Amino acid sequence: MKTPKSFYFSILILIIFISSSPPVIAQSHNLATFNIRWDNxxxxxxxxxDRLPHVIDLIQFHQIDLLGVQEALQHQLTQMSEGLDYKYIGVGRDDGENKGEFSAILYNSKKYQLLDQGTxxxxxTPEKPSKGWxxxxxxxxxxxxxxxxxxxxxxxxxxxxxxxxxxxREESSKLVLKQIEKINKEKLPVIWMGDFNVTPENPAYTVITTQPQWKDARLISDLSYGPAGTFTGFDWEKLPDGIIDHIFVSGQIQVLRHGILTDNYGKKYPSDHFPVMVEVEF
Structure with a gap:
């Protein structure tokens, strides 16, 4: 039986379509932790x-679409949210509403959909405002x-x-490990970031990294960049020598880049901590 010409024509069209289709490229994500220093x-x-415009510029320049901040008061979050056109989640640590510092998460709502949240x-007694240990x-x-x-x-x-x-600090690490296991029932990828106030030799750090599922993003990154410290105290003459701001990852996450960002303006820093950024793929 002779194959009709229309069959070969269809095959030719299919080959042209496949060869002209753009390759599927994995989506990468820029995330960071940034102690912005409370409005003192x-x-x-x-x-x-004076620092606010430079904080905004830094985040925009590095295209950071999801950001964990520390020491933020509510008005600081409002100003950052408006300046970036980002939304944020979190509550004040003093009353569970607006009082005291937040450990908030700002995110680009054009790129990310918020499905759940909590503090x-x-x-x-993690369920209510309280001071531990x-x-x-x-x-x-x-x-x-x-x-x-x-x-x-x-x-x-x-x-x-x-x-x-x-x-x-040690008990906080143990608590967060338990809370993540409790909350993440679907076993999704997790990024755990913040100002841990400890360097890598501290037990509060090692209790995390001794868990086989948790990795310090800096140590598994394809590319690491920046100094050997993250806290500056606004001191331009002092070279930071201890990393206390960390990003940990768990699950199917590839860390493409890890950077301690030393952006400055006129011998001034946007905060007394350097932000720590990662680019990841899931």
Missing amino acids: PNDTGNLWK FWLSP DAALNRVSTYGKFADQSGTEFYVFNIHYDHIGQKA
């Missing part, structure tokens, strides 16, 4: 009103469940550990 009126020379306290202050973790434009779902947890209590 005593920060002479580094007032928030818990880093204490033995030997901590000097209330501390919280805010989390969000997001979907990207391809429909891929993932969690982000943002924390700020206590600056005084060593036991509080």
